[in-house]
Amino acid sequence: MDKVKQVSWAFLRRHLLLLSLTLNLSLLSRFVYERGILPETTDHRPHQEELCFEKEIINPVCGASEQEAHVSRSSTHSSSRAQAADGGNKVINLDHGDPTMYEEYWRRMGEKSRIVMRGWDSMSYFSDLENLCWFLEPEFAKQITRLHGSVGNAVTHDRHIVVGTGSTQLFQAALYALSLLPSPHASPQQPISVVSAVPYYSSYPSVTDYLKSGLYKWEGDAYTFTKEEPYIELVTSPNNPDGFIRQPVVNRSRGIVVYDLAYYWPQYTPITSAADHDLMLFTFSKITGHAGTRMGWALVKDKEVARKMTEFIVLNTIGVSKDSQLRAAKILQVVSDGSEHMGFPEDADSFFLYAYHQMTLRWERLRDAVRHSGLFSLPEFLAQFCNYNGGFTEPHPAFAWLKCKGDIEDCESFLREHKIITRSGRHFGMEAKYVRISMLDRDEKFNLFMERLSNISL
Known part of the structure; x- marks a missing residue:
């Protein structure tokens, strides 16, 4: 009987350990997701590549291809999650130019951009008394x-x-x-x-x-x-x-x-x-x-x-x-x-390469959405030779200057009816047919904006 009890207790302990491990993995996944590090999955278990990306933040041990796979998957999951949860009721605020789209890049950089401040550092008012601007570090x-x-x-x-x-x-x-x-x-x-x-x-x-x-x-x-x-x-x-x-x-x-x-x-x-x-x-x-x-x-x-x-x-x-x-x-x-030599360096550390590709992609998607809707227009820009990257490029502004066509006189109010908040052209000394839209928000909000804008009709 004692032997049976021992076997039963060992069996129970094993299953309790497995249950505890499963719960801890679930809680860890939720903890990381809520801090914006990993995309949420249906069963809250992190993928292998996502765990690799989390390790990259703490200790750079993962390959570049795994990081790129995470970025692609994160964008896809964010878009699908936004579409599923939105139901057409979520308000998209693109009035201000909060440049949170660059967060992903700085997460990739991890320890490279870290700075440690000790309690006795930078206590004085003064930085450089020989400089005209004496508080400039x-x-x-x-x-x-x-x-x-x-x-x-x-x-x-x-x-x-x-x-x-x-x-x-x-x-x-x-x-x-x-x-x-x-x-x-x-x-x-x-x-x-x-x-x-x-x-x-x-x-x-x-x-x-x-x-x-x-x-x-x-x-x-x-x-x-x-x-x-x-x-x-x-x-x-x-x-x-x-x-x-x-x-x-x-x-x-x-x-x-x-x-x-x-x-x-x-x-x-x-x-x-x-x-x-x-x-x-x-x-x-x-x-x-x-x-x-x-x-x-x-x-x-x-x-x-x-x-x-x-x-x-x-x-x-x-x-x-x-x-x-x-x-x-x-x-x-x-x-x-990442920018010391002429032209865009072909490596993952180049901030301007990353930012340029992100802005290019967003403007391509915006122009596609505007064409699909048929209710709006955007400024057209000419390509010019860029001394920095050594080739011809088009502007990709931080804001879209959108104009409503036809009988839509108040573009801000029209878009607000579709739960898109913008800034009216009247604030810029122009007519109300124009609005300014930030292109710099996070992927989730931008993806939802693209979907909604392309589906607007009179």
Whole structure:
């Protein structure tokens, strides 16, 4: 009898162990899925390739082909899961340009983009007392210069680098600095006019006027500006929202031009030359997707303008986070490591190669969906020779400037009826038949958007 009991107890323990192992695997799969690492499967058991991808994040041991298989499977599963769960009721918000589509690439990079901050690091206000912008981290400045050099999109020689909490703060700093420049034609009682050609970036009017400054004021469309007085013209190139390359419109001797070059990178537009302007703004978020780091920089030729911009940031936020600068420096280092030689390197570490292919594919799918629906139109772009990749490429803007055809007068409201949230052309100084749509969201949302847009009919 004792022997029978022993056998029964051993049998029971074995089955309890198997049951525990099964439950733990299920919980592990759910844990990893909920953190966005693995796609969900019907029985919550990770595939061999998915487990390999998870190991890649912790310890690079998997082959490139297995990672590529995971990416393909992840996209397919995300699309089918979205279609099954949506039922036509899920709201798709594409109003803002949150660049989460790049998350997949940075997961692949794993430890390469990791940075460790110790408790005693970066405690001082000061970074480099010999620099005009004394809160600029030297390593961040080094990686900014290196990146522009490897891409060839901007001149950094004989320029002052001013760092800001995103390009919005730098835009405000530029207005402050430029409005204080001595001018024999300026009136001390008259705020300087700020203009931009329509369709202009929707935040320019509100950001310009929200302080109700006596130094400057928003005057609207550059095409209609006729005042014979000093002015500041904002040139966004490639333009947000329509993606076209821009040049100044007013072109008068008493004007100052600020170039917003947030999207002048190879995944969005051909790099035809190195931009060489007196004041150029860049934002970290639209290059690599790290919007949450809140980093931007200005390349400024005039020392006094750079000094005044630095003064504004000191008065506004007493400098810029060192932690964010060091993280941004590490990310830019990874990007430059994959872009040091001319042309797209044929390896998985090239960020611009990855981003270019993603944007190309998305624009091809969007144009197919627009043709299938027949209710919309998109801008047409000409291919140009890109000095970075050594071939002819078309622009693939970060936003789609969509126009509703026929009797649809309010495109934003029309798409909202189909549970697609966009930003109306009215915010950009244009008519309501236009909307701006972000092309930078995660695959799941973009796939659902493509399906819904192609099936819209009157």
